[in-house]
Amino acid sequence: MEFTKGHGTGNDFVILPDPDGALDLTPGLVAAICDRRRGVGGDGVLRVVRAAKHPEGAALAAEAEWFMDYWNSDGSFAEMCGNGARVFVRYLLENGLATPAGAALPVATRAGVVRARIEADAIAVEMRRPRVYDASTATLGGLTLPGAAVDVGNPHLVCALPVGLELGSLDLTHAPEYDARVFPAGVNVEFIAPGEPVAGTDGHVLMRVYERGSAETLSCGTGACAVAAVALRDAARDTGTVAVDVPGGRLTITVTDDSCWLAGPAVLVATGTITPATLLP
């Protein structure tokens, strides 16, 4: 099984080319591939499959040639992965499966078709406009924080830290507790603090994230979009550009009237071969 390893601001993925949808990918195999000691290691798997050849992509095949079959590192599915989409596009471009010229490049996902633009070293993807729809709480180490529930195709809970509490002091080795009545399918939890003003933006936020299905990661693209939407709401704005600094670098989010652009670096770092029989008991 051939693979490529890539990341977007440290959110890392094992990319599996499978144009005809022939791979027998199971939750157990995905978890074994993502294991950082016994496998390749990654926050998730991106299977590159023709939309027409995937049951969840076929309906979108007229709009997009490729389907991003995203899996979390624990072997669960997610509807959307913003950094994954950016790394997926980098893979398509570097492997001659798509061309950078012309209009934005469409990619089918479980949350619909997203479109990508190449901006020098960065790749930007246009996703749905985040919807801030409820209030809830997250509890971490005995501390309960209020937060905003945000739908970016996948579920997020954005919690601002109280003044005086440092992001770096949070222990994210354990999952935050959340209200399963608000998030019946689980949730990605973002913890945020204000950043210094950044030229050319309408806001700057520092963020750490505990991802559903992947634990703490160095970056989460959809999480950054959720954070930007909350920052703009708190500034009484409907649209604007927000810089979101994650442990793995900077993402730039532009929320428009009807969509949301997520921009940042996306790189491929290695290729190799996986022998599934050596990963599974």
Ligand SMILES: N[C@@H](CCC[C@H](N)C(=O)O)C(=O)O
């Ligand atoms: N890291 C991703 C989000 C991946 C999916 C998430 N863990 C979920 O289960 O919803 C991103 O960059 O958006």
